[in-house]
Amino acid sequence: MSMTTMEASALLLQLVVPLALVARVGVVRERTRLSWALDLALAVSYLAAVTLAAPWLALPWYLPWVFAALLALAAAVGGRRADAGAAGSRRLALVGHGLRGILVLVFAGIAILALSGRQGFGNDPVDLASPLRQGTYIVANGGSSEIINPHLKTLTAERFRDYRGQSYALDIVKVGSWGSRSDGLSPDGPGGFAIFGDTLHAPCSGPVVRAVDGMPDRLDPGEEPRTLEGNHVILDCGGTWVVLAHVQRGTVSVAEGDRLETGDPIGRVGNSGRSDEPHLHLHAQTPGTDAAPLSGDPVPITIDGRHLVRNSRLHGE
Numbered sequence: 001m002s003m004t005t006m007e008a009s010a011l012l013l014q015l016v017v018p019l020a021l022v023a024r025v026g027v028v029r030e031r032t033r034l035s036w037a038l039d040l041a042l043a044v045s046y047l048a049a050v051t052l053a054a055p056w057l058a059l060p061w062y063l064p065w066v067f068a069a070l071l072a073l074a075a076a077v078g079g080r081r082a083d084a085g086a087a088g089s090r091r092l093a094l095v096g097h098g099l100r101g102i103l104v105l106v107f108a109g110i111a112i113l114a115l116s117g118r119q120g121f122g123n124d125p126v127d128l129a130s131p132l133r134q135g136t137y138i139v140a141n142g143g144s145s146e147i148i149n150p151h152l153k154t155l156t157a158e159r160f161r162d163y164r165g166q167s168y169a170l171d172i173v174k175v176g177s178w179g180s181r182s183d184g185l186s187p188d189g190p191g192g193f194a195i196f197g198d199t200l201h202a203p204c205s206g207p208v209v210r211a212v213d214g215m216p217d218r219l220d221p222g223e224e225p226r227t228l229e230g231n232h233v234i235l236d237c238g239g240t241w242v243v244l245a246h247v248q249r250g251t252v253s254v255a256e257g258d259r260l261e262t263g264d265p266i267g268r269v270g271n272s273g274r275s276d277e278p279h280l281h282l283h284a285q286t287p288g289t290d291a292a293p294l295s296g297d298p299v300p301i302t303i304d305g306r307h308l309v310r311n312s313r314l315h316g317e
Helices: 005-026 033-053 063-081 090-116 150-154 158-166
Strands: 126-128 136-141 170-174 199-201 206-212 232-237 240-245 265-268 280-285 301-303 313-315
Touching: 005 033, 005 063, 033 063, 033 090, 126 240, 126 280, 150 158, 158 240, 158 280, 280 301
Parallel strands: 126 301
Antiparallel strands: 136 170, 136 313, 170 280, 199 265, 206 232, 232 240, 240 280
């Protein structure tokens, strides 16, 4: 199967560009110390931005640590080779210095925005047990800044009013054997993703408010899903609705009105609804309506006491 746009972008932005920037810091030829210092600042700011803001799904989550070690080595080597007296075109040097300085500020700003999303939402969260217990999982989207949690765009936009309850949601995938969400860069189908088919457990105790099954896990090209959430289960956890979406077709094992205890199985992770690849969508909200069940107000969640953000990891049993 050919690479998706996301996978191709990951290779470029999370592998090729970091390696090129690290190499430039270590390989110094007739450059001044100022020019080298700007190259180092550019590498540091870019790695900080891509580590904090980009989802590490197609490539192993631990690669930023590898890049950090390589950059430290490159800085130790390159710093000794930079020449305080190196000559060159003053005009070209000023242009190059200015451009790199601007890029440093841009990437530092991205990193700061991503860091700001690690703060909580300000109001009391509902604490849930982990609904996933079969390995190690990573948060693809989550946090209080839109740069790391695109669900937040539904918070104020009127056209998303029926889905406002998902504004503080988490999207969770599983870490495969080599540290990414699959055992290969571009899986051929849903079964190639590590999380597909993992059992979903009730993250709290309470009655089932809604249970929907029967929607396909992978749509034909160009076919629109009937709903964004696809197959899903909604639990009433002490007056707060907790939604688990994109459940695998034919696996929802509960029905409306069932009383569940924390840890009870409710289905398996799938790829139904509007989902680019298999993952669990999890959010909490105030009760919605029959016509628009996800239209309640969003409620922050923690899992086992943790505020999770993009690239946070969960460890199952």
